[in-house]
Each structure stands twice: as structure tokens, then as C-alpha cells.
Amino acid sequence: xxxxxxxxxxxxxxxxxxxxxRSTILFIVSSGLSLVLGVLRxxxxxxxxxxxxxxxxxxxxxxxxxxSSMGFWIGLALAPFCVAFVSLVAERxxxxxLYDREHLMLLLFTFALMLLCRDAxxxxxxxxxxxxxxxxxLQGSFSVFGMLLPKYNLFLLGLGPFVAVGLWFxxxxxxxxxxxxxxxxxxxxxxxxxxxxxxxxxxVFVIGCFLAGLGxxxxxxxxxxxxxxxxxxxxxAFLIVIIGGLGNVWGxxxxxxxxxxxxxxxxxxxxxxxxxFPYAVVVIVLIFRPTGLLKxxx
Amino acid sequence: MLLVENIHTYYGLSHILxxxxxxxxxxxxxxxxxxxxxxxxxxxxxxxGLTPPKNGEIKFKQTSIVGMKPYQIxxxxxxxxxxxxxxxxxxxxxxNLEISEMHTQRPNSWDRxxxxxxxxxxxxxxxxxxxxxxxxxxQMLTIGxxxxxxxxxxxxxxxxxxxxxxxxGMLEEHILQLxxxxxxxxxAEQNQKAALRLSDRGYILDNGVIKxxxxxxxxxxxxxxxxxxxxx
Numbered sequence: 001x002x003x004x005x006x007x008x009x010x011x012x013x014x015x016x017x018x019x020x021x022r023s024t025i026l027f028i029v030s031s032g033l034s035l036v037l038g039v040l041r042x043x044x045x046x047x048x049x050x051x052x053x054x055x056x057x058x059x060x061x062x063x064x065x066x067x068s069s070m071g072f073w074i075g076l077a078l079a080p081f082c083v084a085f086v087s088l089v090a091e092r093x094x095x096x097x098l099y100d101r102e103h104l105m106l107l108l109f110t111f112a113l114m115l116l117c118r119d120a121x122x123x124x125x126x127x128x129x130x131x132x133x134x135x136x137x138l139q140g141s142f143s144v145f146g147m148l149l150p151k152y153n154l155f156l157l158g159l160g161p162f163v164a165v166g167l168w169f170x171x172x173x174x175x176x177x178x179x180x181x182x183x184x185x186x187x188x189x190x191x192x193x194x195x196x197x198x199x200x201x202x203x204v205f206v207i208g209c210f211l212a213g214l215g216x217x218x219x220x221x222x223x224x225x226x227x228x229x230x231x232x233x234x235x236x237a238f239l240i241v242i243i244g245g246l247g248n249v250w251g252x253x254x255x256x257x258x259x260x261x262x263x264x265x266x267x268x269x270x271x272x273x274x275x276x277f278p279y280a281v282v283v284i285v286l287i288f289r290p291t292g293l294l295k296x297x298x
Numbered sequence: 299m300l301l302v303e304n305i306h307t308y309y310g311l312s313h314i315l316x317x318x319x320x321x322x323x324x325x326x327x328x329x330x331x332x333x334x335x336x337x338x339x340x341x342x343x344x345x346x347g348l349t350p351p352k353n354g355e356i357k358f359k360q361t362s363i364v365g366m367k368p369y370q371i372x373x374x375x376x377x378x379x380x381x382x383x384x385x386x387x388x389x390x391x392x393x394n395l396e397i398s399e400m401h402t403q404r405p406n407s408w409d410r411x412x413x414x415x416x417x418x419x420x421x422x423x424x425x426x427x428x429x430x431x432x433x434x435x436x437q438m439l440t441i442g443x444x445x446x447x448x449x450x451x452x453x454x455x456x457x458x459x460x461x462x463x464x465x466x467g468m469l470e471e472h473i474l475q476l477x478x479x480x481x482x483x484x485x486a487e488q489n490q491k492a493a494l495r496l497s498d499r500g501y502i503l504d505n506g507v508i509k510x511x512x513x514x515x516x517x518x519x520x521x522x523x524x525x526x527x528x529x530x
Contacts, residue, residue: 178389193372193443
């Protein structure tokens with residue numbers, strides 16, 4: 001057990017923070033996926049593409065401002081809205097015509113959309129890797145009791161609860177959130193009380209895609225921005241949504257925590273094997289709770 | 299107020315309604331009687347637009363509503379109470395009413411307060427999740443949910459199905475009260491006793507075809523028809 005000897009409390013806490021901040025990104029993206037899956041019943045494979053688009057847009061907007069700190073903040077603020085706008089156009093022109101189709105059809109359709117998005121990104125941004133520096137204020141680390149805690153990760157960590165509370169408020173307290181919850185279970189009946197479900201769906205879809213864009217913009221300074229980032233993420237996001245319970249936003253939170261933490265802690269335990277840990281946990285969860293940890297809306 | 303002319307409705311490939319025609323005038327309660335599977339619910343769903351008819355015409359207040367979306371039909375003033383109730387399980391009683399509320403300029407319009415006054419028991423459980431309600435409570439909620447859209451015509455699909463006799467009696471009183479207040483009602487029922495007590499006129503539906511129509515008194519006297527189409 002040589003890994004135990006290299007394990008220190010400081011290292012543990014550090015990995016824990018890194019894992020939690022990874023969980024935050026995963027939560028933001030997969031809660032959007034879960035929302036769309038739960039209310040619109042669309043397994044949106046192109047959700048990862050919107051995440052990638054968010055990252056590239058954040059990069060491009062920041063570079064318009066010479067990669068200054070201000071540029072990053074403007075990019076972070078604008079990129080999710082640009083992604084939301086793209087998704088609104090896609091919803092009104094394409095998705096809104098397909099709500100009644102079977103899931104397999106929707107899966108193929110969104111898969112095609114994912115391939116199109118990847119090529120569009122290649123045409124616009126080229127195929128080389130891009131990177132974006134975090135703003136000066138969030139560079140470097142805090143040193144606490146000899147532990148180095150990266151500032152940007154702490155920033156992500158602080159943002160997570162705001163997104164969670166915002167989503168809670170939106171789905172539980174606003175009228176449109178309540179309509180969306182009703183439509184998730186019985187969209188015909190929502191129409192029969194005089195509500196135009198189509199616009200509710202558009203709204204939910206745009207919110208879900210906004211979250212994908214936000215996740216992408218937030219992740220931009222922490223990794224290479226490249227064309228492969230859509231499919232690694234969409235795999236993870238779907239697994240998170242599945243272990244959490246389809247369509248359940250809190251399930252997405254739980255799933256993201258499990259996924260992010262097993263990933264980061266696994267590196268400490270068995271680095272060569274660490275990539276397997278989150279997937280092993282998914283398998284274990286599904287053996288015992290085949291429909292996910294929390295109640296699914298399906 | 300409502301005119302259904304010769305409609306043919308399908309579920310997928312199966313033909314359910316074969317040229318159903320009926321008519322409901324203002325302030326009437328008209329019942330649609332028939333066995334399970336006769337096409338009562340399909341007739342209701344054809345009117346509200348959930349299973350639009352392939353052929354035929356449906357007019358509400360002299361306007362054709364065939365081809366309109368359910369939400370548009372509901373906004374024109376038709377309230378729908380489905381036979382399987384379909385309350386929004388995940389929402390509280392109050393939220394069910396809140397999202398369905400449609401404001402009108404008419405005096406004495408329905409809002410949440412009036413629904414709670416009308417169905418007293420609902421007022422005590424307004425924060426309970428609709429999925430946790432009893433059958434009777436769910437039925438009150440679905441009717442309340444339809445009323446709060448301020449309809450002129452109410453489609454009531456088997457409101458007494460599966461409920462205890464005491465609750466059926468209570469619902470009947472409420473339905474008569476609604477009629478007194480000027481609401482027009484199309485009522486589908488298997489429970490003939492309840493239907494005959496409430497209605498002014500009736501239609502008998504069998505295998506997707508209207509077999510008989512007449513006033514309630516005529517129906518009552520026509521035992522042969524009743525036995526043929528309604529007895530199990």
C-alpha cells in the first residue's frame with residue numbers, strides 16, 4: 001500500500017477542492033441536460049456541443065479584448081447568452097417540429113446536430129488547441145495551512161451554490177417553472193388548461209442550453225479548448241443524469257458530486273487507473289438503483 | 299353553443315368514432331351515455347383537440363375549432379375534466395390552480411379564492427402535493443382546475459368514476475350548482491343514475507355511433523334502449 005504513504009491531509013483537501021470544482025462544472029452542464037430531458041423529453045446529444053461552443057466563444061470574446069482580465073469577464077458574461085440565442089433559433093426552427101417524435105429519432109437528430117456543430121467549430125476556429133488564462137485576480141493559489149488551493153477552483157466552488165439556488169427558485173417558485181414541472185409529467189393536460197406549451201418548452205430549452213454555455217465558458221481557463229471536449233463531456237453528463245434520476249435537477253447535483261469526487265480522489269489512490277473510478281461507481285449505482293438515485297420524471 | 303357534426307376520429311389506425319353528431323345549447327347539461335369503450339372519452343378529446351377528428355366539423359359559439367390546438371380551444375372557453383383526472387402530481391393543489399388560472403373580464407369570474415369557497419375541502423389541503431390526494435380530492439381539483447380557466451362550456455368526463463357514493467352525491471350537488479350559475483356542461487357517464495339525475499338531454503353512444511338521443515324523460519321511459527346499450 002505505497003499510495004498511503006504519499007497521502008497527506010493537505011493533498012487530500014486539495015484534491016477534494018479540485019474534485020468539487022470539477023463537480024460544479026459537471027453539475028451546471030448536466031442540470032441543463034436533465035432539465036431538457038425531463039421537461040421536453042429530448043435526449044440532447046448536442047448539449048456537449050453547446051458546452052464546447054460556450055468555451056470557444058468565451059475564448060474569442062476574451063481575445064477581442066487582448067486577453068485582458070476584463071476580456072475574460074465579458075466573455076464569461078456574454079458567451080452563455082450567445083449559446084442561448086443559438087439554441088433559441090435551433091428550438092424554434094428545428095426542435096419545436098419534432099417534439100412528438102420517438103426518442104430514437106430525436107437521438108439521431110441531435111447526434112447529427114452534434115456532428116454539424118463540430119464541423120462548424122472546425123471551420124470557424126480551426127483545429128488547433130486554444131487556451132485562455134484566468135483573470136489576474138483568480139490566478140495562483142491561496143496557501144492555507146501549507147495547502148495550495150487554486151483560486152479559480154475556489155471561484156467555481158463559490159458559483160455552484162448560486163446556480164443551484166437559481167435553478168431551485170426557477171423550477172419551484174416561478175410560474176413558468178411550475179408549468180414546466182407540470183408539462184414534464186403531462187404536456188397534453190397543460191395544453192388543455194389553455195397554456196401554450198410550445199413557448200414553455202422553448203424557454204426551458206434555452207435555459208438548459210444557457211447552462212451548457214455557462215459550463216463551457218467557466219471551464220475554458222482550466223483546460224485546453226479543443227474539438228474533442230464536446231464528446232468527453234456529453235458522455236459524463238449523460239451518466240450523471242442517469243445515476244441521478246432522469247429529469248431530476250437535484251439528481252444531477254448528486255450525480256455530479258459523485259462523479260467529480262470519485263474522479264479526483266481516485267487519482268490519489270491509483271493514478272494509472274483513476275479514469276475508471278467514476279465509471280465503476282456508475283455501474284455500482286445502477287446495479288442497486290437502476291432508475292437512478294433520486295426520483296426520475298420519466 | 300357546441301355543435302359536433304359527423305366527426306370521425308382515429309387513434310393511430312383504429313377508427314373510434316363513426317360520424318358522431320351532437321349539440322349542446324347554452325345552460326344545458328347534456329349527458330353522453332355508453333359502455334366502457336363506446337367512444338365517450340374520445341368524443342370529449344375530439345372537442346378539446348387532444349385527438350382531433352379526421353373528418354367532420356366541430357363548432358363552438360359558431361366558430362369552427364377543428365384543427366385548433368388544445369390550448370387555443372381552451373382559451374376560447376372550453377374547460378376539460380379528463381376521466382383519469384390527470385392532476386399535475388408534482389405540484390401542490392394551489393400550484394395546480396395557479397398555473398391554470400385564466401383571467402376574464404366577466405363578472406363573478408373564477409379565481410383561487412372562489413374555487414376554495416366552492417370546494418371547501420380543497421382549501422384545507424392547498425399546500426399538499428396533488429399526487430398525494432384521495433380520489434375525491436383529485437376529482438375536486440380537476441374540476442376546480444377546469445373552472446379556473448373560466449370556461450363557458452365544461453367537458454366532464456366520468457366525474458363520479460371510482461368514487462364513494464357520499465362523494466358522488468356531493469359532486470352532483472356541485473355540478474347542479476354550476477348549472478344554476480350559468481355554465482353549460484357536456485357530461486360523459488357510465489353511472490346512468492347520476493347522469494339521469496343531472497342532465498336535461500342525453501345521447502347514447504355505442505361502438506362509436508350515436509344510437510339514441512332525447513330528453514331525459516324520454517330516455518327514462520325507453521327501457522328497451524337503455525337495456526340494449528347500457529346494461530353490461
